[in-house]
Amino acid sequence: xEFLVRAENRLPPETPDDVRERLRAGERERAMQLRADGTxxxxxxxxxxxxxxxxxxxxxxxxxxxxxxxxxMWPWLDVHVEALATHPQER
Amino acid sequence: xEFLVRAENRLPPETPDDVRERLRAGERERAMQLRADGTxxxxxxxxxxxxxxxxxxxxxxxxxxxxxxxxxMWPWLDVHVEALATHPQER
Amino acid sequence: xEFLVRAENRLPPETPDDVRERLRAGERERAMQLRADGTxxxxxxxxxxxxxxxxxxxxxxxxxxxxxxxxxMWPWLDVHVEALATHPQER
Amino acid sequence: xEFLVRAENRLPPETPDDVRERLRAGERERAMQLRADGTxxxxxxxxxxxxxxxxxxxxxxxxxxxxxxxxxMWPWLDVHVEALATHPQER
Amino acid sequence: xEFLVRAENRLPPETPDDVRERLRAGERERAMQLRADGTxxxxxxxxxxxxxxxxxxxxxxxxxxxxxxxxxMWPWLDVHVEALATHPQER
Amino acid sequence: xEFLVRAENRLPPETPDDVRERLRAGERERAMQLRADGTxxxxxxxxxxxxxxxxxxxxxxxxxxxxxxxxxMWPWLDVHVEALATHPQER
Amino acid sequence: xEFLVRAENRLPPETPDDVRERLRAGERERAMQLRADGTxxxxxxxxxxxxxxxxxxxxxxxxxxxxxxxxxMWPWLDVHVEALATHPQER
Amino acid sequence: xEFLVRAENRLPPETPDDVRERLRAGERERAMQLRADGTxxxxxxxxxxxxxxxxxxxxxxxxxxxxxxxxxMWPWLDVHVEALATHPQER
Amino acid sequence: xEFLVRAENRLPPETPDDVRERLRAGERERAMQLRADGTxxxxxxxxxxxxxxxxxxxxxxxxxxxxxxxxxMWPWLDVHVEALATHPQER
Amino acid sequence: xEFLVRAENRLPPETPDDVRERLRAGERERAMQLRADGTxxxxxxxxxxxxxxxxxxxxxxxxxxxxxxxxxMWPWLDVHVEALATHPQER
Numbered sequence: 001x002e003f004l005v006r007a008e009n010r011l012p013p014e015t016p017d018d019v020r021e022r023l024r025a026g027e028r029e030r031a032m033q034l035r036a037d038g039t040x041x042x043x044x045x046x047x048x049x050x051x052x053x054x055x056x057x058x059x060x061x062x063x064x065x066x067x068x069x070x071x072x073m074w075p076w077l078d079v080h081v082e083a084l085a086t087h088p089q090e091r
Numbered sequence: 092x093e094f095l096v097r098a099e100n101r102l103p104p105e106t107p108d109d110v111r112e113r114l115r116a117g118e119r120e121r122a123m124q125l126r127a128d129g130t131x132x133x134x135x136x137x138x139x140x141x142x143x144x145x146x147x148x149x150x151x152x153x154x155x156x157x158x159x160x161x162x163x164m165w166p167w168l169d170v171h172v173e174a175l176a177t178h179p180q181e182r
Numbered sequence: 183x184e185f186l187v188r189a190e191n192r193l194p195p196e197t198p199d200d201v202r203e204r205l206r207a208g209e210r211e212r213a214m215q216l217r218a219d220g221t222x223x224x225x226x227x228x229x230x231x232x233x234x235x236x237x238x239x240x241x242x243x244x245x246x247x248x249x250x251x252x253x254x255m256w257p258w259l260d261v262h263v264e265a266l267a268t269h270p271q272e273r
Numbered sequence: 274x275e276f277l278v279r280a281e282n283r284l285p286p287e288t289p290d291d292v293r294e295r296l297r298a299g300e301r302e303r304a305m306q307l308r309a310d311g312t313x314x315x316x317x318x319x320x321x322x323x324x325x326x327x328x329x330x331x332x333x334x335x336x337x338x339x340x341x342x343x344x345x346m347w348p349w350l351d352v353h354v355e356a357l358a359t360h361p362q363e364r
Numbered sequence: 365x366e367f368l369v370r371a372e373n374r375l376p377p378e379t380p381d382d383v384r385e386r387l388r389a390g391e392r393e394r395a396m397q398l399r400a401d402g403t404x405x406x407x408x409x410x411x412x413x414x415x416x417x418x419x420x421x422x423x424x425x426x427x428x429x430x431x432x433x434x435x436x437m438w439p440w441l442d443v444h445v446e447a448l449a450t451h452p453q454e455r
Numbered sequence: 456x457e458f459l460v461r462a463e464n465r466l467p468p469e470t471p472d473d474v475r476e477r478l479r480a481g482e483r484e485r486a487m488q489l490r491a492d493g494t495x496x497x498x499x500x501x502x503x504x505x506x507x508x509x510x511x512x513x514x515x516x517x518x519x520x521x522x523x524x525x526x527x528m529w530p531w532l533d534v535h536v537e538a539l540a541t542h543p544q545e546r
Numbered sequence: 547x548e549f550l551v552r553a554e555n556r557l558p559p560e561t562p563d564d565v566r567e568r569l570r571a572g573e574r575e576r577a578m579q580l581r582a583d584g585t586x587x588x589x590x591x592x593x594x595x596x597x598x599x600x601x602x603x604x605x606x607x608x609x610x611x612x613x614x615x616x617x618x619m620w621p622w623l624d625v626h627v628e629a630l631a632t633h634p635q636e637r
Numbered sequence: 638x639e640f641l642v643r644a645e646n647r648l649p650p651e652t653p654d655d656v657r658e659r660l661r662a663g664e665r666e667r668a669m670q671l672r673a674d675g676t677x678x679x680x681x682x683x684x685x686x687x688x689x690x691x692x693x694x695x696x697x698x699x700x701x702x703x704x705x706x707x708x709x710m711w712p713w714l715d716v717h718v719e720a721l722a723t724h725p726q727e728r
Numbered sequence: 729x730e731f732l733v734r735a736e737n738r739l740p741p742e743t744p745d746d747v748r749e750r751l752r753a754g755e756r757e758r759a760m761q762l763r764a765d766g767t768x769x770x771x772x773x774x775x776x777x778x779x780x781x782x783x784x785x786x787x788x789x790x791x792x793x794x795x796x797x798x799x800x801m802w803p804w805l806d807v808h809v810e811a812l813a814t815h816p817q818e819r
Numbered sequence: 820x821e822f823l824v825r826a827e828n829r830l831p832p833e834t835p836d837d838v839r840e841r842l843r844a845g846e847r848e849r850a851m852q853l854r855a856d857g858t859x860x861x862x863x864x865x866x867x868x869x870x871x872x873x874x875x876x877x878x879x880x881x882x883x884x885x886x887x888x889x890x891x892m893w894p895w896l897d898v899h900v901e902a903l904a905t906h907p908q909e910r
Contacts, residue, residue, distance in 0.1 A: 001092070001151040002226065003174070004235065005321060013894035031271060044184065045267040047880040048824060048887045048898030052269065053186065055237075060092040060151075061176040061320040068321045075286035079321030083094070083174040085152040085227040087234065089213060093317065095326065096230060104439035122362060135275065136358040138425040139369060139432045139443030144277065144357065146328075152229040159230045166195035170230030175326065176318040180304060183820070183879040185902070187685060242820040242879075243684040243904040250685045257650035261685030265822070265902040267880040274365070274424040276447070278503060333365040333424075334449040334502040341503045348468035352503030356367070356447040358425040366499065368508065377621035395544060408457065409540040411607040412551060412614045412625030416542065417459065449500040451507065453486060456547070456606040458629070460776060515547040515606075516631040516775040523776045530741035534776030538549070538629040540607040548772065550781065559712035577817060590730065591813040593698040594642060594705045594716030598815065599732065631773040633780065635759060638729070638788040639863065640811070641872065668908060681821065682904040690823065690903065697729040697788075698813040720731070720811040721872065722789040722864040726850060733867060789866040796867045803832035807867030 001083070002041070002057050003064050008078040009050040026072035039067045092174070093132070093148050094155050099169040100141040117163035130158045183265070184223070184239050185246050190260040191232040208254035221249045274356070275314070275330050276337050281351040282323040299345035312340045365447070366405070366421050367428050372442040373414040390436035403431045456538070457496070457512050458519050463533040464505040481527035494522045547629070548587070548603050549610050554624040555596040572618035585613045638720070639678070639694050640701050645715040646687040663709035676704045729811070730769070730785050731792050736806040737778040754800035767795045820902070821860070821876050822883050827897040828869040845891035858886045 011020065034040035034056075042055040058064035061081070068079060102111065125131035125147075133146040149155035152172070159170060193202065216222035216238075224237040240246035243263070250261060284293065307313035307329075315328040331337035334354070341352060375384065398404035398420075406419040422428035425445070432443060466475065489495035489511075497510040513519035516536070523534060557566065580586035580602075588601040604610035607627070614625055648657065671677035671693075679692040695701035698718070705716060739748065762768035762784075770783040786792035789809070796807060830839065853859035853875075861874040877883035880900070887898060 001153075003320075004226075007321075028271065035271075043269040043271055044186075045269050045881070045884055046900075047265055047267040047822075047884040048826075048896075048900040050894075053264075053266065061174040062092075062318070065176040065318055065320040075323075077321075081174060081319075081321040082235075083152040083172060083229055084235065085156040085229040087225040087227050089210065089217075089225055094229075095317075098230075119362065126362075134360040134362055135277075136360050136426070136429055137445075138356055138358040138367075138429040139371075139441075139445040141439075143360065144355075153227070156227055156229040166232075168230075172228075172230040173326075174320055176320040178316040178318050178325065180301065180308075180316055183881075185684075189685075243902040244682070244820075247682055247684040247904040257687075259685075263683075263685040263902060265880040265900060267884040274426075276502075280503075334447040335365075335500070338449040338500055338502040348505075350503075354447060354501075354503040356425040356445060358429040368499075392544065399544075407542040407544055408459075409542050409608070409611055410627075411538055411540040411549075411611040412553075412623075412627040414621075417537075417539065446508075447502055448508065449502040451498040451500050453483065453490075453498055456608075458775075462776075516629040517547075517773070520631040520773055520775040530778075532776075536629060536774075536776040538607040538627060540611040550772075574817065581817075589815040589817055590732075591699070591702055591815050592718075593640075593702040593811055593813040594644075594714075594718040596712075599810075599812065628781075629775055630781065631775040633771040633773050635756065635763075635771055638790075641863075665908065672908075680906040680908055681823075682906050684902055684904040689906065690901075698811040699729075702813040718811060719872075720789040720809060720866055722793040722866040724862040724864050724871065726847065726854075726862055731866075735867075790864070793864055793866040803869075805867075809865075809867040 001060065002055060002086075003061075004082040004084055005054040005056050005064075005068065006046075006080045006082075007052050007054065007068075009052075009073060009076060010078055011050075011073065011076040023073050030071050034067055034070075039064075092151065093146060093177075094152075095173040095175055096145040096147050096155075096159065097137075097171045097173075098143050098145065098159075100143075100164060100167060101169055102141075102164065102167040114163050121162050125158055125161075130155075183242065184237060184268075185243075186264040186266055187236040187238050187246075187250065188228075188262045188264075189234050189236065189250075191234075191255060191258060192260055193232075193255065193258040205254050212253050216249055216252075221246075274333065275328060275359075276334075277355040277357055278325075278327040278329050278337075278341065279319075279353045279355075280325050280327065280341075282325075282346060282349060283351055284323075284346065284349040296346050303344050307340055307343075312337075365424065366419060366450075367425075368446040368448055369418040369420050369428075369432065370410075370444045370446075371416050371418065371432075373416075373437060373440060374442055375414075375437065375440040387437050394435050398431055398434075403428075456515065457510060457541075458516075459537040459539055460507075460509040460511050460519075460523065461501075461535045461537075462507050462509065462523075464507075464528060464531060465533055466505075466528065466531040478527050485526050489522055489525075494519075547606065548601060548632075549607075550628040550630055551598075551600040551602050551610075551614065552592075552626045552628075553598050553600065553614075555598075555619060555622060556624055557596075557619065557622040569619050576617050580613055580616075585610075638697065639692060639723075640698075641719040641721055642689075642691040642693050642701075642705065643683075643717045643719075644689050644691065644705075646689075646710060646713060647715055648687075648710065648713040660709050667708050671704055671707075676701075729788065730783060730814075731789075732810040732812055733780075733782040733784050733792075733796065734774075734808045734810075735780050735782065735796075737780075737801060737804060738806055739778075739801065739804040751801050758799050762795055762798075767792075820879065821874060821905075822880075823901040823903055824871075824873040824875050824883075824887065825865075825899045825901075826871050826873065826887075828871075828892060828895060829897055830869075830892065830895040842891050849890050853886055853889075858883075 031040060039056055039058055040054060041057055044053045046053060056064055058067060122131060130147055130149055131145060132148055135144045137144060147155055149158060159165060213222060221238055221240055222236060223239055226235045228235060238246055240249060250256060304313060312329055312331055313327060314330055317326045319326060329337055331340060341347060395404060403420055403422055404418060405421055408417045410417060420428055432438060486495060494511055494513055495509060496512055499508045501508060511519055513522060523529060577586060585602055585604055586600060587603055590599045592599060602610055604613060614620060668677060676693055676695055677691060678694055681690045683690060693701055695704060705711060759768060767784055767786055768782060769785055772781045774781060784792055786795060796802060850859060858875055858877055859873060860876055863872045865872060875883055877886060
């Protein structure tokens with residue numbers, strides 16, 4: 001099942017560079033794993049914002065939650081999930 | 092997978108009684124089938140409104156959509172679906 | 183450039199079946215053309231609603247507008263477009 | 274009487290691990306008591322968020338408030354309560 | 365248990381005077397009965413609007429719903445109900 | 456004239472217990488005075504929240520403001536006031 | 547006591563010119579009376595809209611409601627009233 | 638002074654083609670006049686919608702209102718105006 | 729040209745009394761100057777809030793901005809400006 | 820392609836003057852470069868707020884994002900981007 005995931009990054013602008021860099025590196029690494037296992041299908045930036053839109057695939061909402069909560073940046077993310085239904089044109 | 096479904100009924104108040112009654116009867120019958128097959132688990136009224144909150148179970152969002160769209164009242168329903176993740180306390 | 187397009191279908195429920203069917207058939211045909219020319223990349227149903235989420239690709243917002251306005255259902259669609267920026271992970 | 278309870282957890286991400294762990298342990302313990310006495314009927318996670326949706330049963334809104342305010346995490350919870358009316362189909 | 369009930373009257377301005385008058389008379393009569401049986405405690409007008417705020421008392425949300433739905437104007441009312449908890453200062 | 460007053464208490468959860476207790480005691484005392492002089496007529500808790508709904512009576516909005524601003528907790532209250540018009544049924 | 551009154555005019559654009567003109571003429575006449583008796587102090591247009599912002603003075607919200615409901619256009623007005631408190635600088 | 642003007646066109650989709658065409662032609666002609674006299678500076682389409690964003694210049698909000706209300710489509714436009722302040726970088 | 733200005737004061741409740749008092753005194757003094765030069769016409773308190781509604785007069789939005797930004801409290805104010813058009817009844 | 824960019828500046832009012840001044844100077848310098856290369860076309864102040872509205876031109880949303888993220892103040896900006904479609908009148 002597919003999900004549209006909007007994630008606003010609320011990490012404070014005052015965060016020290018090394019903390020931010022460590023978080024970002026971990027984020028990239030974990031995102032690559034989620035791509036590799038087919039969970040993260042596409043990722044876009046919301047232009048002008050420290051935010052992303054992602055297309056995810058997961059067996060259900062609990063599995064999706066676990067994937068999102070495994071991101072190192074998760075404690076600072078404001079996430080909204082929207083369940084997507086396959087369109088008959090694509091079945 | 093479970094879903095929380097909020098449905099506002101927008102059938103115009105001016106609808107003739109027999110049309111309304113036929114729709115309601117069909118609605119009850121279809122709802123009973125959805126209960127029988129395990130899709131509709133719980134249903135509440137939003138107090139004061141011609142609206143319901145329902146707890147549904149479906150393999151995915153497409154199956155849920157088909158179940159909701161099979162309701163005779165569906166063309167007049169304003170529906171919002173929220174995907175629910177199983178809580179660790181209930182796993 | 184990619185765009186996320188949310189389209190709520192406001193065609194009145196009282197629309198005669200043949201009008202609705204003719205519009206839907208035209209909609210499917212035009213959507214297929216937009217898929218063929220690479221404008222419409224993905225399409226999902228918003229579960230429970232007469233609404234879709236689509237991933238579109240177009241040279242710019244004016245070209246996207248022309249594509250959307252070419253849909254036979256367009257006069258009844260309530261459309262919101264969100265510009266998407268390629269994420270560095272996908273460059 | 275049943276209530277739908279949405280609870281966003283606003284505990285700051287910077288909270289020390291031991292404080293957070295102590296709060297969570299207390300939360301689990303109190304939640305188990307509320308389940309045992311029939312107040313907390315079901316609990317879901319809102320996918321992607323540090324938030325829950327719960328189905329509660331209480332004699333009235335004051336008793337519900339006391340139950341919610343007895344949770345150790347309550348001072349950091351942003352809670353919205355919605356009163357639910359039994360649906361005639363379930364009477 | 366007490367409830368705060370906001371009711372916007374959406375009866376179209378074009379409604380014939382006799383229909384409106386009959387509805388209003390029925391509304392007043394039913395409201396008086398709800399006052400007499402202790403369901404409707406207080407009623408205010410929202411200034412400038414065809415709308416009311418009411419303080420109701422009912423055993424639970426289902427009983428409240430039945431009381432509100434018994435109003436002749438109910439099919440045209442847009443109602444929002446808020447459950448109220450007794451304040452410790454008033455226990 | 457009557458007013459409906461919604462007050463969300465934004466006192467930070469990290470406030471030391473003695474500060475909070477002193478504020479609460481002062482709040483209770485001042486609220487009792489406002490009851491005694493007929494300004495505060497009814498008070499409810501918004502279930503699940505550190506918030507209240509109150510029914511106040513005051514000669515005008517300026518007098519109401521002075522009453523609310525005299526509460527020791529006022530600097531932390533997020534207050535919304537709604538003017539109420541006497542309903543003809545209660546005149 | 548003063549009130550800020552926002553009034554959106556929802557008279558349908560399809561209203562026949564003579565009906566509209568009769569309503570407008572009655573509106574102007576009644577507004578002039580409300581100015582003369584000190585109820586309507588100032589009136590502005592919301593630029594670009596068929597809407598006004600008005601500064602009214604009335605003994606209380608019920609008197610204000612009666613004044614607004616006496617406007618011939620009232621059944622089509624979507625009105626929001628905000629109670630204003632005299633500022634200490636102007637006492 | 639400059640203004641940002643958002644205009645949603647609410648002309649019903651069922652409007653006969655000739656009425657719509659006559660309105661559109663009049664709209665274009667009046668818009669051209671507003672461009673010629675320096676009132677309408679720029680005009681964009683909101684992609685996917687029957688809506689525009691415009692940059693206008695007018696001595697004040699009353700003059701802007703008169704310009705907008707002179708558009709033949711105005712009775713069907715839902716307009717929001719935002720006053721713009723010259724930025725020091727452009728003074 | 730006239731403007732309606734809503735200003736919420738976000739000065740933290742924890743601000744030391746002397747800082748707050750110095751800001752307030754400066755605010756009063758600057759407000760008096762703005763009254764004297766005809767910029768600030770009327771000022772109201774939003775009842776229950778640390779907020780004001782003001783009626784201002786300025787040649788254009790840039791001049792209004794400079795006036796508002798000259799208030800000592802401005803860095804803590806959350807300001808919303810609404811352009812007002814003279815109503816034909818008052819021309 | 821053109822974009823409308825709304826940017827609220829959330830730099831805390833407590834920021835030391837020299838930090839703020841350094842950021843502003845860098846902001847002005849970078850903005851001048853974005854004007855020179857044709858990215859930033861127009862810039863307005865939202866009256867009364869520490870916020871701007873800008874008209875930008877960029878090949879696509881990713882290029883726009885990079886331009887905005889290159890502003891020294893960007894970590895404190897709350898930015899909303901709206902894609903604009905060329906209007907047929909201006910083609």
